[in-house]
Amino acid sequence: MDAIQLTHVTKVYHVGAVETHALNDISLSIGEGEFTALVGPSGSGKTTLLQLIGCLDKPDSGTVMIKGQDVTRFSANKRADLRRDSIGFVFQFFALVPVLTAYENVELPLLLSGVKPAERRERVTGLLRAVGLEDRAKHRPDQLSGGQQQRVAIARALAPRPVLVLADEPTANLDTANGQQAMEIMERLNKETGTAFVYATHDPRVISYARRVVKMQDGAIIDAGVA
Numbered sequence: 001m002d003a004i005q006l007t008h009v010t011k012v013y014h015v016g017a018v019e020t021h022a023l024n025d026i027s028l029s030i031g032e033g034e035f036t037a038l039v040g041p042s043g044s045g046k047t048t049l050l051q052l053i054g055c056l057d058k059p060d061s062g063t064v065m066i067k068g069q070d071v072t073r074f075s076a077n078k079r080a081d082l083r084r085d086s087i088g089f090v091f092q093f094f095a096l097v098p099v100l101t102a103y104e105n106v107e108l109p110l111l112l113s114g115v116k117p118a119e120r121r122e123r124v125t126g127l128l129r130a131v132g133l134e135d136r137a138k139h140r141p142d143q144l145s146g147g148q149q150q151r152v153a154i155a156r157a158l159a160p161r162p163v164l165v166l167a168d169e170p171t172a173n174l175d176t177a178n179g180q181q182a183m184e185i186m187e188r189l190n191k192e193t194g195t196a197f198v199y200a201t202h203d204p205r206v207i208s209y210a211r212r213v214v215k216m217q218d219g220a221i222i223d224a225g226v227a
Helices: 045-055 074-085 102-112 117-130 146-160 176-193
Strands: 002-015 019-033 035-039 063-065 088-091 164-168 196-201 213-219 220-223
Touching: 002 045, 002 196, 019 045, 019 164, 019 196, 019 220, 035 045, 035 176, 045 063, 045 146, 045 164, 063 176, 074 213, 088 146, 102 117, 102 146, 117 146, 146 164, 146 176, 176 196, 176 220
Parallel strands: 035 196, 035 213, 088 164, 164 196
Antiparallel strands: 002 019, 002 063, 213 220
């Protein structure tokens, strides 16, 4: 089964009398365990596509299927539940809770999902070890480097054992060495967990990690890559 299937998806934004067609008749399938890059210039529709896949927005037409479920038919609350339990996010600006430690940031989605304490400890400790930050568990974000904060964000994204992880320009605020390390960690965890990763980027170094490259331009897919 595909992790994601979009069929004839269109998204139009209205600002006053101006219409902007962010996505035009997009159809795309992404299988379980894929490591896929969405590439294209600014304004090509990459971020809008991630928002629709991540249930942060709804298309104006077409369907978005996640693990066989048509999420375009879901209520706002049901989409929020799906995001919490099945979709991990890695943001350009890390988006960690500043008053929480690294451990607590990774634990947060598990608390929201009602995971029992013993299992929370096992998952959080294992993920911090996997991203090389077990010794920084008690540090708050302002006590961590940018690269370390992004590694915490990757661990947090994987904590709920999601179907897929979405990353929008995940290395844009990192130097070359930390960006490379973040991509290597995501690539390794993708292989170890079987979780699908979809990330948007315009950086050739980051694109090189993808096993599939989907090229976008003017709200359309011009090359879906090799599935």
